[in-house]
């Protein structure tokens with residue numbers, strides 16, 4: 001007997017009336033990018049994670065890349081990342097022109113330890129990306145201390161750890177920012193690609209929002225050169241939310 005890894009169709013069928021209604025309302029509005037549903041999702045997801053800011057994006061890979069760009073990662077810089085992760089984590093470092101430096105992972109938890117990271121730090125290390133794989137949070141508290149001492153930025157890749165906790169803190173708020181993927185099979189899956197960055201730092205939140213929208217916060221404003229990673233129309237299941245429009249279905253959380 002074959003057991004499917006994920007059965008997204010039955011999940012949809014369980015929520016079909018609510019989801020169809022929400023999709024219809026977006027189609028009726030004619031507003032297919034951003035808008036009120038995205039704003040609501042960002043507000044509610046930030047609150048769930050105890051973060052001040054959430055920036056909805058096209059996918060999680062963009063979140064990692066835009067965070068690196070927001071930290072001005074350039075050629076010549078080194079970024080430490082786990083040797084065991086999904087390819088996005090190192091891909092974005094190379095794409096930003098920097099050098100990925102791999103730290104070994106713990107054989108039990110599959111995440112990097114503070115001591116393995118320390119071995120890899122040089123005077124070129126600009127950012128450390130920790131990845132909370134399989135819902136298990138890395139030793140972020142100690143890694144944060146190292147980053148503070150050495151003035152290194154810390155990105156938490158929470159793409160597999162929505163709402164995971166370490167010592168009462170939800171993954172994503174211990175580092176300078178946390179990045180999430182809402183790929184359909186994730187714990188919080190969209191109907192299509194989607195992602196976000198959460199942070200408590202206002203300046204960083206604004207910069208990532210700009211970078212994701214051709215350098216501007218409003219129409220025809222392009223203060224810097226950026227990219228297009230605006231959220232589109234997708235639907236998430238477990239939290240009953242929709243992304244890209246990121247439409248929230250759960251009225252209680254609105």
Ligand SMILES: Cc1ncc(COP(=O)(O)O)c(C=O)c1O
Nearest residue numbers: 059060061086088159181182183
């Ligand atoms: C650990 C990790 N990082 C990043 C990503 C990239 O997310 P996305 O597919 O939304 O770009 C994933 C998705 O599989 C992931 O598992």
